[in-house]
Amino acid sequence: MSIPRGLSDEEAAAWAKLAASVTPMEGRVRPPVKQAEPLKPVPARPARPSPKPAPPRPAPPPAPQAMQHDSGLDGHWDRRIKSGAIQPDFTLDLHGFSLDAAYDRLMSGLDQALAMDARVVLLIAGRSRPVDPADRAAKRGAIRAKILDWLAASRHENAITAIRRAHIRHGGEGALYLVLKRRR
Known part of the structure; x- marks a missing residue:
């Protein structure tokens, strides 16, 4: 699961503009728009060891033909x-x-x-x-x-x-x- 990163300045401004354009439902109050929080640094993931190459897959068998009856003849x-x-x-x-x-x-x-x-x-x-x-x-x-x-x-x-x-x-x-x- 990833940690929410917060909004960038541009995203916070766009969200504030959108929130200001919405009329709340009857009996409800518009929540205050939060100011953009500074972005939290995302912790770097530890480097993974390079994956071992997968063993080569065997070649697929040839496509079946209507009949393959050539093995009996020399x-x-x-x-x-x-x-x-x-x-x-x-x-x-x-x-x-x-x-x-x-x-x-x-x-x-x-x-x-x-x-x-x-x-x-x-x-x-x-x-x-x-x-x-x-x-x-x-x-x-x-x-x-x-x-x-x-x-x-x-x-x-x-x-x-x-x-x-x-x-x-x-x-x-x-x-x-x-x-x-x-x-x-």
Whole structure:
């Protein structure tokens, strides 16, 4: 708690002027205005020892992405994907479907691919385009815009090791490779 310091000469003069302009309520008397008291010296605070620097905070974790499934692939896989030497075991084409039908087809197609022990699924969904999140398939690119979210929230999320853009001969930007985990 701080000690009241009193009024400076300027503050006391302003307060006296204000108090003189006020009419007291009926039955009350204006209190006398005190003259400004000299300012009391404020006692100096003892010097604090300089605070120790806080230990550095650990860097925040990277922002979560829709899916992070790159840990299961080694350089061999990356070279095969980039060179186009990879052959999909199963192809799923979502062209011409509404959003609801595309979701159902994706889930049933992944069920089928897993039942067949497929390792690489070629998912054809068209090129990615900016789409309003509330779009219900009124614009092109709506299915592609939803795929990563669908996969991340699906029952198949743990079965997917990696998601990569397909080689140009398999559709390039309009398709994805879903690399599935091996069954044991």
